[in-house]
Amino acid sequence: MTGMVALYIFMLAAFTGYEVISRVPVILHTPLMSGSNFVHGIVLVGAMVALGSAHTTLEKVIGFIGVLLAAGNAVGGYVVTERMLEMFKSSGSRQTGARSGGKRAH
Amino acid sequence: MSEVLSLNALIEVSYFVTAVLFILGLKRMSSPVTARSGILWAGAGMLVATAVTFAYPGMSNYEWIIPAILIGGGFAWWRGKRVAVTDMPQMIALYNGMGGGAAAAIAAVELYRGEMQGYASSTLAVVGGIIGAVSFSGSAIAFGKLQGLIKRSVRFSGQQVLNLLLLAAALVLGGMVAFHFNASPAIVTAFFVLALILGLTMTLPIGGADMPVVISLYNALTGLAVGLEGFVLNNAAMIIAGTVVGSAGTLLTQLMAKAMNRSLGNVLFSGFGDTGAAATGTVTGSLKPIEPSDAGVMMAFAQKVIVVPGYGMAVAQAQHKIWELCQLLIDRGVTVKFAIHPVAGRMPGHMNVLLAEAGVPYDLISDLDEINAEFETADVALIIGANDVVNPVARTDKSSPIYGMPILNADKAKNVIVIKRGQGAGFSGIENGLFYLDNTRMLYGDAQKVGSELIQAIKAVG
Numbered sequence: 009m010t011g012m013v014a015l016y017i018f019m020l021a022a023f024t025g026y027e028v029i030s031r032v033p034v035i036l037h038t039p040l041m042s043g044s045n046f047v048h049g050i051v052l053v054g055a056m057v058a059l060g061s062a063h064t065t066l067e068k069v070i071g072f073i074g075v076l077l078a079a080g081n082a083v084g085g086y087v088v089t090e091r092m093l094e095m096f097k098s099s100g101s102r103q104t105g106a107r108s109g110g111k112r113a114h
Numbered sequence: 115m116s117e118v119l120s121l122n123a124l125i126e127v128s129y130f131v132t133a134v135l136f137i138l139g140l141k142r143m144s145s146p147v148t149a150r151s152g153i154l155w156a157g158a159g160m161l162v163a164t165a166v167t168f169a170y171p172g173m174s175n176y177e178w179i180i181p182a183i184l185i186g187g188g189f190a191w192w193r194g195k196r197v198a199v200t201d202m203p204q205m206i207a208l209y210n211g212m213g214g215g216a217a218a219a220i221a222a223v224e225l226y227r228g229e230m231q232g233y234a235s236s237t238l239a240v241v242g243g244i245i246g247a248v249s250f251s252g253s254a255i256a257f258g259k260l261q262g263l264i265k266r267s268v269r270f271s272g273q274q275v276l277n278l279l280l281l282a283a284a285l286v287l288g289g290m291v292a293f294h295f296n297a298s299p300a301i302v303t304a305f306f307v308l309a310l311i312l313g314l315t316m317t318l319p320i321g322g323a324d325m326p327v328v329i330s331l332y333n334a335l336t337g338l339a340v341g342l343e344g345f346v347l348n349n350a351a352m353i354i355a356g357t358v359v360g361s362a363g364t365l366l367t368q369l370m371a372k373a374m375n376r377s378l379g380n381v382l383f384s385g386f387g388d389t390g391a392a393a394t395g396t397v398t399g400s401l402k403p404i405e406p407s408d409a410g411v412m413m414a415f416a417q418k419v420i421v422v423p424g425y426g427m428a429v430a431q432a433q434h435k436i437w438e439l440c441q442l443l444i445d446r447g448v449t450v451k452f453a454i455h456p457v458a459g460r461m462p463g464h465m466n467v468l469l470a471e472a473g474v475p476y477d478l479i480s481d482l483d484e485i486n487a488e489f490e491t492a493d494v495a496l497i498i499g500a501n502d503v504v505n506p507v508a509r510t511d512k513s514s515p516i517y518g519m520p521i522l523n524a525d526k527a528k529n530v531i532v533i534k535r536g537q538g539a540g541f542s543g544i545e546n547g548l549f550y551l552d553n554t555r556m557l558y559g560d561a562q563k564v565g566s567e568l569i570q571a572i573k574a575v576g
Contacts, residue, residue: 045206048359052163
């Protein structure tokens, strides 16, 4: 990937992020923040590559910490977001879901 | 050779698919109807990317990688499943900080190794490293504050100067690392230590009320750091996902700051968030208490009731009782709506999650712009554990710290009932003019207990 292509990717991705979020109702701000928190858990991939190519013990230890943290970001982000979004229901599904804490899937 | 090439192609295509799934997933998460499926799409993308990375060319150290994933992922899974909905904001802070730390760790591995191709890579690694490290230690403080582990905001004179000096020193060291490829490990270490300290000193002075904005900001910063490290590793999935989160998170941060009527600079540098000694204000009148039985009757015979929940309701775990109460009213033919201030709860949208947990359908929930005109037609505005967000001095008193903050116009309702634990002031420490109005009645007590009493009262009406 050349520098300019990378720059184009950066620019387009930045606009994409802005556009995707720009018309979001306030009720979804917290789930969306949690969701985007999950998405940057992709750092796991980079941490795995960094650890996978580590040679010295120092590199391995730092890489290990990196993968551990990244896995926490990805898994935790997913679990919390999923729990939040699971709760959103419309009036149509009120009777069955009212007091169950929202365990029912759509 | 061709086998390696096709494997590479498979990995690249998988990363591409992951990027597409992430963007579509985020898009679906921005509507309540499709939100649930959005996280599943993004989750599938993450699984694909993680799985193919095991086959990345030149990978070794699996005996390190697999335990790290199991420990980190297992801990996060266990905590994420158990955390109460009221505590979710600090968990987001924690997981976000972990992501920032991981980005910094990638930078550290690359910088200690010192084999990067060209100044561009090493510069991006340094910038991503400092941002990731700040996000890591800063998010840890944010977690500590919201979790109640750090009670006080540490402030001293010259704090901004200290932060600037730290930043300047970190940048100088970072520059040395970036432009001399074989910078000594000691300098790399000093660089990261300074960046971590900067995150601490930046976040410690910020008050609890501003933490949501700060968490959102660090979320955007982690995204940016991940994107930058993606450039270093030449990894398109990281570049795209990180950058998308970086820009989306920045926008989200601005929306949150705007909802609180604060600028981002104000949040970061003024330290208003938890000032205890606020203006006394120009509130006149007296507080008029009411009995639950009377309040119940008032609501039972109303045409329209608007409920304004605040964080106090969530703390008392009263949302289930309140929804039970509202269902009784709905069955009597009363129109019930929930009015949510953008910053109700600990984060914008947090209150919606708490109500959703109790089973309140999202179409009964309105945000500030939708509902404010409706208060005039409401017979009762029921305020539960909310304070500053319904304080009319935000409209009238120019000297008040919350002047100009958009509020819910609960004072326009024909009657106002305020459920409140005690007579103290709100989070900002400002007296609330609403409580002293002629049409306001105070219902003191724990929101859950009061909710039960109101339910009894309405049932007694028959």
